[in-house]
Amino acid sequence: MNNVKNVFSIKDLENLSGIKAHTIRIWEKRYNVLEPMRTETNIRLYDLKSLQKLLNITLLHNHGYKISKISKFPVEQIPSIVRDIISEKSVKSHAINAFKMAMMNFDQTLFINTYDNLLSQKSFKEIFYDVFMPLMSEIGLLWQSDTISPAHEHFISYLIKQKLLINTEKLQFTEPIKNDRVFILFLPLNEIHELGLMYLNYEFILNGYKTIYLGESVPTDSLKDVLKYFDNLTFVSYLTVQPDKNEVDKFVKDITKDxxxxDTTELWLIGRMTLEINTSDLDVKVKIFNSIQEMASEM
Structure with a gap:
């Protein structure tokens, strides 16, 4: 009944650490840094403790420590060495590894402590760009390769959403200072991947704009209601998996028409499915962006 992964193949370790399986095997054989379990057919399997050790070894190795030296450290000393060498240069990779471990262990305390440590050195905006965005990109690949379960993805996504909501709420106590446009943020019907849209909402408010956040799975017809209340509207949508490639052109045309x-109303689009849009006859009021940074720079 429990589908949460706590035993990993060597391919899983490669996906999670970025160290090639061939290299992991060499490190095991030559330096005995990991002691895998073995199946009856001699296939390597690893537990969470082995994964955590490998992630710490990876950080030390990336920081310039030779594997021959790392292998001589007592096992219990490695985490403290990792903490001691953390600097501005390595904080990003350390934080991403720490967040991965928090995800794999469903460890909310580790997530919060790692986040609080980052916040003492970086702004929330920097944390999102430097750590959360690459982390979520990696998690997407890990999910696609079946290295992690949907439970892991939902757990870490929810914790990041919490931080987004808290930081957005702090900004909302200040009245908008720019009135040349109002941003309406929504996801198309059946689209539930909300993190990117939530961050854009934070970015727009941070830059002094009024936003109306409608959230996930919004029918196109519902957008008409907002037209009655505001002028100079810019509708913003993040197309991750919906509409699918056969429907995305119709989605854009319906919004353009309805x-x-x-003349002052625009549609800004971002996300993987925008690659499927036929741009040859796109209305001038529709803009497609390749990244969150690019959209943010448009303000």
């Missing part, structure tokens, strides 16, 4: 009825 929602972008004023």
């Amino acid at each position: 929602i972008l009825i004023e």
Whole structure:
């Protein structure tokens, strides 16, 4: 009944650490840094403790420590050495590894402590760009390769959402200072991948704009209601998996026809599915962005 992964193949370790399976085998044989379990057919399997050790070894190795030297450290000393060498240069990779371990162990305390440590050195905006974005990109690949379960992805996503909500709420106590446009943020019907859109909402408010956040799975017809209340609207949507490639052009055309009825109304789009949009006859009021940074720079 428990589908959460706590035993890993050597391929899983490669995916999680970035160290090639061939190199892991050499490190095991030559330096005895890991002691895998073995199946009856002699296939290597690893527990969470082995994964944690490998992630710490990876950070030390990336920081310039030779594996021959790392292998001589007492096992219990490695985590403290990792903490001692953390610097501005390595804090990003350490934090990503720590967040991965928090995810694998469903360890909320580790997530919070790692985040608080980052916040003492970086702004929330820097944390999102430097750590959360690459982390979520890696997690997407780990999920696709079946290295982690959906439970892991949902756990870490929810904790990041909490931080986004807290930091967004802090900004909302200040009145908007720019009134040349209002941003309406929404996800298409059946689209539930909300993190990117939530961050854009934070970024727009941070830059002094008023936003209306509608969230996930919004029918196109519902957008008409907002037209009654505000002028100079910019609708923003993040297309990760919906609409699918057969429907995305219709989605854009329907919004252009039914929602972008004023000259000052625009539609800004971002996300993987925008690659499927036919841009040859795109209305001038529709803009497609390749990244969150690119969209943020448009303000």
